[in-house]
Amino acid sequence: MVKGRAAQARFAKVSLMVGVGLALLAVAVPAPAYVVEAITAISAVAGEDRTGLYNAIQAAIDDVAAHAVAFTPTVVLLLDAKLIGDRIFLFVLLADREGERAIKALLEERRESGAPGN
Secondary structure: OHHHHHHHHHHHHHHHHHHHHHHHHHOOOOOOOOEEEEEEEEEHHHHHOHHHHHHHHHHHHHHHHHHOOOOOOOEEEEEEEEEEOOEEEEEEEEEOHHHHHHHHHHHHHHHHHOOOOO
16 A cells, blocks of 8 residues: 555656646747837938928838838837938837837836836
Protein backbone atom coordinates (compact mmCIF):
# COMPACT_ATOMS: atom_id res chain seq x y z
CA MET A 1 0.00 0.00 0.00
CA VAL A 2 2.91 2.36 0.64
CA LYS A 3 3.98 2.07 -3.00
CA GLY A 4 0.44 2.88 -4.11
CA ARG A 5 0.31 6.05 -2.05
CA ALA A 6 3.76 7.16 -3.20
CA ALA A 7 2.78 6.56 -6.83
CA GLN A 8 -0.46 8.49 -6.32
CA ALA A 9 1.46 11.38 -4.73
CA ARG A 10 3.94 11.46 -7.65
CA PHE A 11 1.09 11.28 -10.15
CA ALA A 12 -0.69 14.14 -8.38
CA LYS A 13 2.51 16.22 -8.36
CA VAL A 14 3.21 15.56 -12.05
CA SER A 15 -0.43 16.28 -12.93
CA LEU A 16 -0.26 19.57 -11.08
CA MET A 17 2.98 20.56 -12.84
CA VAL A 18 1.52 19.63 -16.24
CA GLY A 19 -1.64 21.60 -15.46
CA VAL A 20 0.37 24.67 -14.46
CA GLY A 21 2.50 24.34 -17.60
CA LEU A 22 -0.56 24.12 -19.83
CA ALA A 23 -2.13 27.09 -18.07
CA LEU A 24 1.01 29.14 -18.72
CA LEU A 25 0.92 28.18 -22.39
CA ALA A 26 -2.75 29.14 -22.64
CA VAL A 27 -2.18 32.64 -21.24
CA ALA A 28 -2.06 35.14 -24.08
CA VAL A 29 1.22 36.93 -24.54
CA PRO A 30 0.65 40.69 -24.86
CA ALA A 31 1.21 42.00 -28.35
CA PRO A 32 3.84 44.69 -28.80
CA ALA A 33 2.51 48.23 -28.93
CA TYR A 34 3.93 50.58 -31.54
CA VAL A 35 3.79 54.35 -31.08
CA VAL A 36 6.01 56.55 -33.25
CA GLU A 37 6.39 60.28 -33.63
CA ALA A 38 7.76 61.19 -37.04
CA ILE A 39 8.80 64.52 -38.47
CA THR A 40 8.39 65.35 -42.12
CA ALA A 41 8.46 68.61 -44.04
CA ILE A 42 6.72 70.24 -46.96
CA SER A 43 7.57 73.35 -48.92
CA ALA A 44 6.14 76.54 -47.49
CA VAL A 45 5.09 77.41 -51.04
CA ALA A 46 2.48 74.64 -50.72
CA GLY A 47 0.85 76.69 -47.98
CA GLU A 48 -0.01 79.63 -50.20
CA ASP A 49 -3.63 78.47 -50.57
CA ARG A 50 -5.82 76.36 -48.30
CA THR A 51 -6.41 73.53 -50.79
CA GLY A 52 -2.74 73.28 -51.74
CA LEU A 53 -1.73 73.24 -48.06
CA TYR A 54 -4.29 70.56 -47.22
CA ASN A 55 -3.20 68.37 -50.14
CA ALA A 56 0.50 68.77 -49.34
CA ILE A 57 -0.04 67.90 -45.66
CA GLN A 58 -2.19 64.89 -46.57
CA ALA A 59 0.41 63.62 -49.07
CA ALA A 60 3.25 64.05 -46.55
CA ILE A 61 1.34 62.22 -43.81
CA ASP A 62 0.35 59.42 -46.21
CA ASP A 63 4.01 59.08 -47.21
CA VAL A 64 5.14 58.82 -43.57
CA ALA A 65 2.43 56.23 -42.80
CA ALA A 66 3.43 54.17 -45.85
CA HIS A 67 7.22 54.40 -45.63
CA ALA A 68 8.46 55.46 -42.19
CA VAL A 69 6.96 52.64 -40.11
CA ALA A 70 6.78 48.89 -40.58
CA PHE A 71 3.28 48.53 -39.15
CA THR A 72 -0.18 49.55 -40.28
CA PRO A 73 -1.21 52.56 -38.18
CA THR A 74 -4.72 52.72 -36.78
CA VAL A 75 -4.09 56.21 -35.40
CA VAL A 76 -2.46 59.03 -37.34
CA LEU A 77 -2.41 62.47 -35.71
CA LEU A 78 -0.86 65.73 -36.80
CA LEU A 79 0.50 66.95 -33.46
CA ASP A 80 2.13 70.19 -34.54
CA ALA A 81 3.40 72.18 -37.51
CA LYS A 82 6.18 74.76 -37.51
CA LEU A 83 7.25 77.12 -40.25
CA ILE A 84 11.04 77.31 -40.31
CA GLY A 85 12.53 79.16 -43.23
CA ASP A 86 10.97 77.89 -46.45
CA ARG A 87 9.78 74.58 -44.92
CA ILE A 88 6.74 73.59 -42.88
CA PHE A 89 7.73 70.84 -40.45
CA LEU A 90 4.96 68.41 -39.54
CA PHE A 91 5.07 66.39 -36.33
CA VAL A 92 3.03 63.23 -36.85
CA LEU A 93 2.04 60.57 -34.30
CA LEU A 94 1.38 57.04 -35.60
CA ALA A 95 0.21 54.06 -33.54
CA ASP A 96 -1.10 50.57 -34.14
CA ARG A 97 -4.11 49.14 -32.27
CA GLU A 98 -2.03 48.08 -29.24
CA GLY A 99 -0.22 51.42 -29.29
CA GLU A 100 -3.58 53.16 -29.28
CA ARG A 101 -4.55 51.19 -26.17
CA ALA A 102 -1.20 52.04 -24.54
CA ILE A 103 -1.72 55.77 -25.23
CA LYS A 104 -5.22 55.63 -23.72
CA ALA A 105 -3.90 53.81 -20.62
CA LEU A 106 -1.07 56.34 -20.19
CA LEU A 107 -3.43 59.30 -20.58
CA GLU A 108 -5.87 57.76 -18.10
CA GLU A 109 -3.07 57.18 -15.59
CA ARG A 110 -1.87 60.78 -16.11
CA ARG A 111 -5.40 62.09 -15.44
CA GLU A 112 -5.75 59.97 -12.31
CA SER A 113 -2.37 61.03 -10.93
CA GLY A 114 -3.05 64.72 -11.63
CA ALA A 115 0.16 65.01 -13.65
CA PRO A 116 0.68 68.24 -15.60
CA GLY A 117 -0.28 68.35 -19.25
CA ASN A 118 -3.84 67.04 -18.86
